[in-house]
Amino acid sequence: DAKTTQPPSMDCAEGRAANLPCNHSTISGNEYVYWYRQIHSQGPQYIIHGLKNNETNEMASLIITEDRKSSTLILPHATLRDTAVYYCIVISTGANNLFFGTGTRLTVIP
Amino acid sequence: EAGVAQSPRYKIIEKRQSVAFWCNPISGHATLYWYQQILGQGPKLLIQFQNNGVVDDSQLPKDRFSAERLKGVDSTLKIQPAKLEDSAVYLCASRGGWGETQYFGPGTRLLVL
Numbered sequence: 355d356a357k358t359t360q361p362p363s364m365d366c367a368e369g370r371a372a373n374l375p376c377n378h379s380t381i382s383g384n385e386y387v388y389w390y391r392q393i394h395s396q397g398p399q400y401i402i403h404g405l406k407n408n409e410t411n412e413m414a415s416l417i418i419t420e421d422r423k424s425s426t427l428i429l430p431h432a433t434l435r436d437t438a439v440y441y442c443i444v445i446s447t448g449a450n451n452l453f454f455g456t457g458t459r460l461t462v463i464p
Numbered sequence: 465e466a467g468v469a470q471s472p473r474y475k476i477i478e479k480r481q482s483v484a485f486w487c488n489p490i491s492g493h494a495t496l497y498w499y500q501q502i503l504g505q506g507p508k509l510l511i512q513f514q515n516n517g518v519v520d521d522s523q524l525p526k527d528r529f530s531a532e533r534l535k536g537v538d539s540t541l542k543i544q545p546a547k548l549e550d551s552a553v554y555l556c557a558s559r560g561g562w563g564e565t566q567y568f569g570p571g572t573r574l575l576v577l
Binding site: 398399400403441451452453454455457 | 468497499505506507508509512520555557565566567568569570571573
């Protein structure tokens with residue numbers, strides 16, 4: 355599975371959009387981009403995933419570049435409850451397990 | 465839909481003692497995973513089950529860790545004897561069909577003194 359690169363930390367003002375980048379320059383054609391987040395003392399929570407098209411759900415939007423070498427997770431109106439570590443994971447369909455890097459620690463500031 | 469359940473949530477033991485963790489996956493999910501998460505790091509896979517069979521246990525320290533999923537539903541992870549470096553959060557996750565998303569439980573936080 356392709357590896358990912360994320361900034362170690364980011365801050366975002368409450369109510370503003372949080373844009374979390376992820377580089378996955380070695381991604382291959384059958385690999386999906388998954389985003390999970392982990393709020394303190396909880397298990398990882400699934401957010402969204404995509405292959406090549408942009409995706410949106412009730413939690414977030416995922417923008418994948420045309421060459422698929424990078425993506426951005428967008429939380430449109432960040433709240434204090436969105437403070438967490440966000441993991442970008444690239445994985446092929448049906449692969450055994452998720453490889454978690456160190457993620458991005460997002461702090462939403464009042 | 466109920467999520468992945470784990471118990472206990474917290475456990476404190478002394479080194480060389482034994483400990484067991486329990487996981488109940490989402491109903492109908494055939495694949496079950498155990499991950500270990502050391503403080504400050506992302507989760508790392510210990511073992512993966514498909515129904516009641518082991519798919520991948522290459523990262524499981526088999527001299528002290530064991531896991532089973534006898535009826536293809538609940539699973540237990542055991543450590544015997546525990547070492548100080550086993551202090552971590554042990555996460556259980558489950559997945560439905562091929563290519564579907566993994567969902568995680570709340571984890572069991574283990575402290576070995």
